[in-house]
Amino acid sequence: MxxxxxxxxxxxxxxxxxxxxxxxxxxxxxxxxxxxxxxxxxxxxxxxxxxxxxxxxxxxxxxxxxxxxxxxxxxxxxxxxxxxxxxxxxxxxxxxxxxxxxxxxxxxxxxxxxxxxxxxxxxxxxxxxxxxxxxxxxxxxxxxxxxxxxxxxxxxxxxxxxxxxxxxxxxxxxxxxxxxxxxxxxxxxxxxxxxxxxxxxxVDPLTKLPNRRMLERVVAPMIQRTQDGHGALSVLVIDIDHFKQVNDRYGHDAGDVVLQQVAQIVRRNIRSQDAVARFGGEELIVAMPSTEAAAASAMADRIREIIARETGRNLGVTVSIGVAADRGKQATFKRLFKAADEALYFAKQNGRNQIALAAG
The missing domain is CATH 1.10.1760.20 (Arp2/3 complex 21 kDa subunit ARPC3)
Incomplete structure (x- = not known):
């Protein structure tokens, strides 16, 4: 050739x-x-x-x-x-x-x-x-x-x-x-x-957690499974106590570090099937599929204790957490978030550094 x-x-x-x-x-x-x-x-x-x-x-x-x-x-x-x-x-x-x-x-x-x-x-x-x-x-x-x-x-x-x-x-x-x-x-x-x-x-650029838009996408199939009868869906609303005081006393850079640390602690201590996101300000949301209220409350209290132990050493940072769970056809993310947010408000009003479970 x-x-x-x-x-x-x-x-x-x-x-x-x-x-x-x-x-x-x-x-x-x-x-x-x-x-x-x-x-x-x-x-x-x-x-x-x-x-x-x-x-x-x-x-x-x-x-x-x-x-x-x-x-x-x-x-x-x-x-x-x-x-x-x-x-x-x-x-x-x-x-x-x-x-x-x-x-x-x-x-x-x-x-x-x-x-x-x-x-x-x-x-x-x-x-x-x-x-x-x-x-x-x-x-x-x-x-x-x-x-x-x-x-x-x-x-x-x-x-x-x-x-x-x-x-x-x-x-x-x-x-x-x-x-x-x-x-x-x-x-x-x-x-x-x-x-x-x-x-x-x-993705939230500060905490590297999913943002609200991404959370709503991830939660949608969880809601569908809950409505189809596959157990309860629980939502945690986590808020850093006295976060404004941290910013005022130590500066916004220190506040950013605290928010990053809290975000990573939450990410490390939830299950692989759970979803976490920064919802705005110092507020984090965790969605827990196929999880009853009692199990979600135990997880929330564990997260609260770890944050107080690991982040509170130098700055005395603590968090309050509202917990809500729902099941069946009536379950929606809007309804769960509202209930968990109201429970969070109750925890704040009653001394902070605690969890509160939504009624019902």
Missing amino acids: SVEEVLVRLVNDLGAFALIALGYRAVFKHFAAAWARSVVLGIMFGMGALWAILNSAEVRPGVFVDARCVMIALAGPFGGPVSTVLAAALASLYRLWLGGAGAYTGTANIIVTAIIGIVSAHALGIERNVLSRRHLAWLGLASSAGFLTIFALPSEIAWPIFKATFIPVLIANALGVLLLGQFLGRERRSLDRQHELEVEAF
């Missing part, structure tokens, strides 16, 4: 890789769990490598030349170690299944490139949105190092193949990683920015 034919095959590979790369954003959109994204991205990059092997140029019986390593190299910075291992495993198994004189050297090429991709992603800091053309160009050139495994073949086979195809493969790998890497990098930066905007919209 001529050098021109090899070049045509390599260019076709890069075109197919571009189509596969278009699915990168869709993976992040449809798979929220990190492990699921890693698996799907590994399959995606692996399928790109498989396509390259299917479309490869057979330069000697059983010896194939293609741009598979572009996909394997990019799996490291844009998919992570799990994706790289999965993509390399898919490509290696297929190459071994094809067999031929170059089966083992071709598989070694894939493995070497996978290691280069993982190491480069870590060493050069090109993971996520820390990208540069220089880094990608370096990775593209480095990904061709695996081609040297061809010298495991007898020299009378390896040398002619190397001299005829190494430069085209080097160019294809360098350009492929550079161009596709820039595209994937833009997609990743866009995704990261979108995530930042979502965080800004739904």
Whole structure:
């Protein structure tokens, strides 16, 4: 096969890789769990490598030349170690299944490139949105190092193949990683920015807790389950006692620190199925699905005691907590919040640093 034919095959590979790369954003959109994204991205990059092997140029019986390593190299910075291992495993198994004189050297090429991709992603800091053309160009050139495994073949086979195809493969790998890497990098930066905007919209910047808007979203299915007869829903309204005095005496910076500490204590001491949010000012809300009033009151009192012990050492900070629980068709978040807020007012009026359970 001529050098021109090899070049045509390599260019076709890069075109197919571009189509596969278009699915990168869709993976992040449809798979929220990190492990699921890693698996799907590994399959995606692996399928790109498989396509390259299917479309490869057979330069000697059983010896194939293609741009598979572009996909394997990019799996490291844009998919992570799990994706790289999965993509390399898919490509290696297929190459071994094809067999031929170059089966083992071709598989070694894939493995070497996978290691280069993982190491480069870590060493050069090109993971996520820390990208540069220089880094990608370096990775593209480095990904061709695996081609040297061809010298495991007898020299009378390896040398002619190397001299005829190494430069085209080097160019294809360098350009492929550079161009596709820039595209994937833009997609990743866009995704990261979108995530930042979502965080800004739904997370309180001071306490890092969800805000009121996010809490209402999270509580909606809890309310639905409660209305469907799956136990009671309890709500805690937590308010820092004499918070204005803390700000006046020690300054707003100290007040911010106290609010952050209280928020983290509450977060640490609720269950994984519970939801906590900053509702405004120094007020925090906890929603506890499938929880009766007695259990919610016990949890509230435990939180109150921990805050008084851990935060009150230096500033004497305490909290008051209102508790309300409801079940059945009449349960709504508005109704629960109003009842818990009224119970909180009762706790404040009767000395603070205590919990109060809403009537009924």
